[in-house]
Amino acid sequence: MTAVARLAHTVTSGALGYLHANRQFGAFEDEVNSDLNDPDGVYKPLCELALAASLVLRDGVTGTAEQQAARELLDFTWGQLRRGDLLYERQLRHPVLTDPLEVYSHHARSGYHHPALARTIDVGAAEDSMTEVLPNRRMAVANAHRVVGVPRDDDFEAMLRQTWLGRTPQPWVVDWYTAYHMTHAAFHITDWGGRPADMPADVAAYLETWLPVWFDVWAEAGQWDLVGELLIVSACLPEPRFVESEWELFAGLQHAEGFVPRDAEPVDDDPRLIYQNHQHTAVVAAIAGTVALSRLLGGGG
Amino acid sequence: MSVRTQVRPVSTPSDVAELCTLMVEPESTVTDPPLPMPNAAGGLALLLGLLISPSTPKEPRK
Amino acid sequence: MDASSCVRGAAHLADRVLGALRGSGCVGLAEFVDSCADATSGLGAVRLVGADVFLPHTVLDRPLSTGDAEVVAASMEVFPPVVAPATPEQRVMAWCDWTTARALARLSGDEPVAAPADPADVLGPAEDWARWSVRVAQLSSLAHPGAAGPVVDAVLAQPLALCRGVVRTVLRRDFGTATRLARWVGLLHAAGTPLPIDPGLLIEHVDLRVGAEPRRVLDLAVARHLVEATA
Numbered sequence: 001m002t003a004v005a006r007l008a009h010t011v012t013s014g015a016l017g018y019l020h021a022n023r024q025f026g027a028f029e030d031e032v033n034s035d036l037n038d039p040d041g042v043y044k045p046l047c048e049l050a051l052a053a054s055l056v057l058r059d060g061v062t063g064t065a066e067q068q069a070a071r072e073l074l075d076f077t078w079g080q081l082r083r084g085d086l087l088y089e090r091q092l093r094h095p096v097l098t099d100p101l102e103v104y105s106h107h108a109r110s111g112y113h114h115p116a117l118a119r120t121i122d123v124g125a126a127e128d129s130m131t132e133v134l135p136n137r138r139m140a141v142a143n144a145h146r147v148v149g150v151p152r153d154d155d156f157e158a159m160l161r162q163t164w165l166g167r168t169p170q171p172w173v174v175d176w177y178t179a180y181h182m183t184h185a186a187f188h189i190t191d192w193g194g195r196p197a198d199m200p201a202d203v204a205a206y207l208e209t210w211l212p213v214w215f216d217v218w219a220e221a222g223q224w225d226l227v228g229e230l231l232i233v234s235a236c237l238p239e240p241r242f243v244e245s246e247w248e249l250f251a252g253l254q255h256a257e258g259f260v261p262r263d264a265e266p267v268d269d270d271p272r273l274i275y276q277n278h279q280h281t282a283v284v285a286a287i288a289g290t291v292a293l294s295r296l297l298g299g300g301g
Numbered sequence: 302m303s304v305r306t307q308v309r310p311v312s313t314p315s316d317v318a319e320l321c322t323l324m325v326e327p328e329s330t331v332t333d334p335p336l337p338m339p340n341a342a343g344g345l346a347l348l349l350g351l352l353i354s355p356s357t358p359k360e361p362r363k
Numbered sequence: 364m365d366a367s368s369c370v371r372g373a374a375h376l377a378d379r380v381l382g383a384l385r386g387s388g389c390v391g392l393a394e395f396v397d398s399c400a401d402a403t404s405g406l407g408a409v410r411l412v413g414a415d416v417f418l419p420h421t422v423l424d425r426p427l428s429t430g431d432a433e434v435v436a437a438s439m440e441v442f443p444p445v446v447a448p449a450t451p452e453q454r455v456m457a458w459c460d461w462t463t464a465r466a467l468a469r470l471s472g473d474e475p476v477a478a479p480a481d482p483a484d485v486l487g488p489a490e491d492w493a494r495w496s497v498r499v500a501q502l503s504s505l506a507h508p509g510a511a512g513p514v515v516d517a518v519l520a521q522p523l524a525l526c527r528g529v530v531r532t533v534l535r536r537d538f539g540t541a542t543r544l545a546r547w548v549g550l551l552h553a554a555g556t557p558l559p560i561d562p563g564l565l566i567e568h569v570d571l572r573v574g575a576e577p578r579r580v581l582d583l584a585v586a587r588h589l590v591e592a593t594a
Contacts, residue, residue, distance in 0.1 A: 170561060177337070216531060217534045317445070320442050321456045322452065324410070332537075
């Protein structure tokens with residue numbers, strides 16, 4: 001497994017380095033208010049950046065340089081979010097939206113706090129405001145509350161059983177979007193590999209059986225972003241699975257700058273376009289590497 | 302009156318080789334798995350980020 | 364030999380086999396060959412369909428017609444089996460031919476035919492389940508009710524590789540390969556092997572999507588028999 005550990009470290013280190021070096025492409029250009037004209041534009045990538053950096057810090061298995069880069073990324077995202085004020089205003093105005101809570105959870109995980117936002121989240125939880133959500137998103141909300149430290153009576157296993165993954169269906173009844181719902185259900189039940197034992201045994205067995213097939217099929221189609229998420233899922237299992245050929249494939253896709261292309265389409269030359277198109281996959285790569293490395297070194301409880 | 306001779310079927314080694322190729326069909330060379338639909342639900346191929354739900358509605362400016 | 368008439372002929376022949384399975388009676392190989400444009404292509408078609416011409420016998424226990432057996436024997440004279448298979452495809456063909464020859468020998472009371480070789484030679488390692496399952500699909504004529512032999516044993520021992528293989532074909536939308544693997548899934552199910560997929564649901568899913576090509580429809584009919592026999 002040292003081969004996989006080396007690959008995982010290279011992948012996460014490279015991806016994190018890329019995200020750090022190019023973070024200005026993910027900055028708000030203008031003054032932005034809590035309504036956010038274009039949440040998928042800068043805001044969403046900013047949130048994902050925070051997620052990746054927070055997991056690198058949480059797992060603490062990469063070197064000093066990477067830990068430093070992760071910390072600087074969170075300083076950056078927190079700054080972009082006006083030290084939480086943007087999230088606070090947004091959550092206050094839109095109590096049903098889950099994204100302020102989720103973004104906050106990644107910062108809170110890493111020691112950034114906003115008391116007014118935390119109180120707003122507390123009240124929202126008591127009001128049960130975030131209810132009309134897809135099953136895997138319900139789990140995202142529950143996990144975010146858990147990370148922030150809001151006491152709730154969420155039944156994680158029951159929520160999992162409401163998801164596609166929790167029902168362990170015939171494994172061919174899946175499309176590209178459902179595959180992402182599946183990966184996210186796995187992420188949230190295990191808190192991104194932090195609580196792998198929380199995954200029920202039958203779900204773990206199901207994933208062990210079918211991950212190789214999904215990996216093979218979507219790798220053949222050049223869907224590198226999804227394939228990266230499958231690597232994360234593999235590392236989140238109670239008995240994590242590491243397949244050297246899968247990691248070699250993924251690591252082999254990584255460009256010198258550190259990003260991994262999201263698919264087999266030609267990669268643009270323009271650094272801004274590269275960031276726009278492939279930032280998400282760099283986030284996936286950074287997370288895959290840190291979670292895998294952490295599990296290889298015996299982490300995850 | 303024409304005499305129809307029964308032609309005895311014969312094959313050549315290349316016939317047998319061709320038969321083998323016909324008999325042993327490879328799997329489909331082109332894969333057709335589920336893929337993102339670029340024009341679905343708003344146009345972004347990667348709608349599903351790691352975090353948030355699809356695009357939030359815009360509020361009318363006051 | 365005209366390859367495309369051979370292939371067309373094989374489709375027509377599969378239709379006749381399907382008809383026989385559904386109760387019309389016998390396959391009628393002599394009649395079939397006579398109906399072909401030329402006898403060589405007709406016999407080539409018989410070779411292509413191979414042991415599947417005996418399906419009414421294996422599935423429904425109908426007696427093996429001596430007339431049909433003679434035509435099959437003739438097809439193997441005109442298109443002889445490969446003596447020393449060297450390529451992977453030749454190895455597959457050798458096992459398919461063995462299955463046919465074995466059925467003929469049983470009928471004629473002849474000496475049982477020796478198996479070609481170690482099944483591992485034709486299948487490859489089951490760990491490489493994607494490539495392994497493609498070979499298994501190519502050997503689909505070995506999968507029928509009452510099937511036995513070294514290849515059958517080798518596949519029966521690998522339910523996980525088989526199921527991974529068939530799920531992969533379904534996701535790739537390669538339904539032509541899927542039907543052939545479905546026969547094997549049916550066989551494992553009939554043998555009582557626990558499977559991580561539902562064979563019935565697999566068959567229905569593929570049936571809806573594979574189209575009307577008779578050889579594929581025939582595969583699914585065999586798969587259904589295997590699954591329903593234990594229902």
